[in-house]
Amino acid sequence: MQMPAAAFRFSRDPDGDFSTMSMDPRFFENRTITGDAADYAVRTLLPAINRFGGNRQRVSEAVNLLEHTDPARYIRYVAHGEAAAHAGVLTDLPYSVRLALEMSTHEDAERRAMEGELAQLEEAWRIAEEIAGISDSLLTPESVASRMITLSRREPPASA
Structure with a gap:
């Protein structure tokens, strides 16, 4: 029916x-x-x-x-x-x-x-950033990474 x-x-x-x-x-x-x-x-x-x-x-x-x-x-x-x-x-x-x-x-x-698609894209982007961070750390020697951290914490030179 x-x-x-x-x-x-x-x-x-x-x-x-x-x-x-x-x-x-x-x-x-x-x-x-x-x-x-x-x-x-x-x-x-x-x-x-x-x-x-x-x-x-x-x-x-x-x-x-x-x-x-x-x-x-x-x-x-x-x-x-x-x-x-x-x-x-x-x-x-x-x-x-x-x-x-x-x-x-x-x-x-x-x-x-x-x-929903946007949320999926955001999650994929987050995962890609995480993977990129891991791969960057694998390729950068420890001494260079330490020096980069030290330099990034320094005060920038005063402008003249």
């Missing part, structure tokens, strides 16, 4: 901080998911719900909505406002809001991926 998208309801969680997805018990056991899992569910469902894309006007409206709210927080903004006004049913949200949600969730996923 194929589940209609209306089986999924979108709201804020009890502490009001994040979005949740609830599943209609008419279609399967009622469950509520939060946090990253809810983000993933919204990110997965919205392309199916918005499967026909949007015309120029709707896309422009969606972009305008995102310009006035931090895209990373748009999902929370909708959960607190628009979703409550439409009983949280994703398919009942205005089309431009659904497009903006889809855009913001994908942008947030891309941002997270880039942050």
